[in-house]
Amino acid sequence: MNPLLRFSFGASLGRVVLRPGEDPFALYEPLQTEAHRWYLAEGDGSAGFGWADLPLRSCDDVLEAAGWLRSFEAVVQVGIGGSALGNLMLHQALLGDTVNERGPLRFYLADNPDPAKVREIWDRVKDRRTALVGVSKSGSTAETTSQFLWFKEQMECRIDGPVGDRILLVTDPAEGVFRAYVNQTGCRSLPIPSDVGGRYSVLSPSGLLSAAALGVDVEALLCGAREMRSFLRGCSDRRINPALRLAALHRYHERQGRPMAVFFPYSSRLERFAEWYAQLWAESLGKGGQGTTPIRALGAIDQHSQVQLYVDGPDDKFATFLHVGGEEDLLLPQVVDEPLRGLSYLGGRGLGEMLSREARATAAALASRGRPLVWIDMERLDARSLGQLVYFYEVLTAMVGRMMDLNPFDQPGVEQGKRYTYGLMGRKGFEEHAVEAQEWFARIDGETLEGPLGEDAEVTE
Numbered sequence: 001m002n003p004l005l006r007f008s009f010g011a012s013l014g015r016v017v018l019r020p021g022e023d024p025f026a027l028y029e030p031l032q033t034e035a036h037r038w039y040l041a042e043g044d045g046s047a048g049f050g051w052a053d054l055p056l057r058s059c060d061d062v063l064e065a066a067g068w069l070r071s072f073e074a075v076v077q078v079g080i081g082g083s084a085l086g087n088l089m090l091h092q093a094l095l096g097d098t099v100n101e102r103g104p105l106r107f108y109l110a111d112n113p114d115p116a117k118v119r120e121i122w123d124r125v126k127d128r129r130t131a132l133v134g135v136s137k138s139g140s141t142a143e144t145t146s147q148f149l150w151f152k153e154q155m156e157c158r159i160d161g162p163v164g165d166r167i168l169l170v171t172d173p174a175e176g177v178f179r180a181y182v183n184q185t186g187c188r189s190l191p192i193p194s195d196v197g198g199r200y201s202v203l204s205p206s207g208l209l210s211a212a213a214l215g216v217d218v219e220a221l222l223c224g225a226r227e228m229r230s231f232l233r234g235c236s237d238r239r240i241n242p243a244l245r246l247a248a249l250h251r252y253h254e255r256q257g258r259p260m261a262v263f264f265p266y267s268s269r270l271e272r273f274a275e276w277y278a279q280l281w282a283e284s285l286g287k288g289g290q291g292t293t294p295i296r297a298l299g300a301i302d303q304h305s306q307v308q309l310y311v312d313g314p315d316d317k318f319a320t321f322l323h324v325g326g327e328e329d330l331l332l333p334q335v336v337d338e339p340l341r342g343l344s345y346l347g348g349r350g351l352g353e354m355l356s357r358e359a360r361a362t363a364a365a366l367a368s369r370g371r372p373l374v375w376i377d378m379e380r381l382d383a384r385s386l387g388q389l390v391y392f393y394e395v396l397t398a399m400v401g402r403m404m405d406l407n408p409f410d411q412p413g414v415e416q417g418k419r420y421t422y423g424l425m426g427r428k429g430f431e432e433h434a435v436e437a438q439e440w441f442a443r444i445d446g447e448t449l450e451g452p453l454g455e456d457a458e459v460t461e
């Protein structure tokens with residue numbers, strides 16, 4: 001078994017109604033076996049499977065470009081979705097939220113095209129020697145390309161010399177506007193391999209570049225991913241392979257009327273991992289009327305927010321607890337002040353010890369109500385173990401998609417919105433989409449209540 005992650009499935013079935021002799025794992029046996037065969041065959045050559053071999057790719061080009069980025073004082077990365085969430089996830093998990101306060105290189109991610117946010121980033125970097133990194137698999141996403149244009153223009157107005165000397169684009173090797181810009185200007189670039197989709201690209205230069213520039217050991221990250229890859233490929237026993245087991249449980253609980261998949265890490269450093277997971281899960285598996293909704297939770301914060309609903313609300317969720325060990329603990333003092341005597345049970349205990357016990361307590365509370373869950377123990381959180389976890393979730397998601405008989409690598413529902421946006425922004429060739437979007441929106445708008453709320457309304461207590 002893999003050394004850094006341990007999976008416990010014991011309490012995971014919860015209070016489900018089983019017919020005599022029914023075994024949820026047995027129910028899915030043929031699908032599990034087929035999904036594993038499909039994974040080993042790398043999707044039988046179907047598009048989008050390039051992520052599976054990313055851990056085998058050399059990262060020399062990333063390390064070289066990261067060295068170049070470190071010659072700047074600040075980096076602005078424009079990118080969204082899979083071209084942003086992986087970066088934020090790696091930075092938080094391995095460098096902490098205060099990385100900008102510590103390091104000589106400041107990093108800002110311009111994902112949402114919100115003018116206030118963009119202005120704020122610019123105000124922070126405009127007086128520094130700044131590099132502009134554009135990350136986009138397609139090289140055409142409007143949120144990313146628009147911000148690229150804006151930051152490039154600001155930089156052009158402010159610096160001497162060609163702005164291209166400060167630009168690096170991470171994009172498809174052959175297609176898209178970003179690639180055309182690289183070909184035309186000769187600016188620096190790194191590839192996102194053509195058969196790797198955005199949300200599966202964190203182990204490609206898309207996710208690795210900023211992490212390496214800020215000091216993450218990306219070789220250790222890839223090493224962890226390689227370890228998980230060999231483990232999951234080598235273990236075809238569906239009762240031992242944790243990805244196969246968990247895939248069957250996710251399917252089972254969806255079919256049992258639990259359309260929500262809660263991801264509940266007990267570590268502030270994994271809050272963004274939950275966001276990264278949510279995109280991977282939702283975009284890969286929400287198709288054709290199927291799919292479970294990923295819910296981001298954080299221990300212990302959500303004990304004081306969502307847990308009431310998980311324990312006492314409808315039995316419609318399947319939770320994954322992720323417990324992290326090996327962290328530095330902070331010891332609490334013995335309580336001597338008279339008025340604080342009621343807290344003496346905390347004296348001499350650790351904060352980390354408490355967080356860890358709270359994870360157990362919450363999982364136990366759910367189990368006591370028959371709510372299904374799976375428990376993952378991470379021996380410690382470092383680049384290697386995170387590489388294992390990332391790769392595990394990519395394989396799990398892909399295999400669940402295969403068991404659902406859908407394509408886990410496309411996103412037709414998102415593309416519809418993208419086409420409407422292009423149309424509404426006046427992009428040539430998307431005129432019909434603009435008309436269609438306006439027609440649909442008119443129907444939504446048509447339902448607006450007449451008059452501003454409160455003006456004519458009689459308020460009765």
Ligand SMILES: O=P(O)(O)OC[C@H]1O[C@](O)(CO)[C@@H](O)[C@@H]1O
Pocket residue numbers: 080081082083135136137138139140141144198199283411414415
């Ligand atoms: O990297 P790109 O091509 O700019 O895409 C950004 C994001 O947009 C999507 O295509 C749709 O949201 C995601 O899958 C992707 O991560």
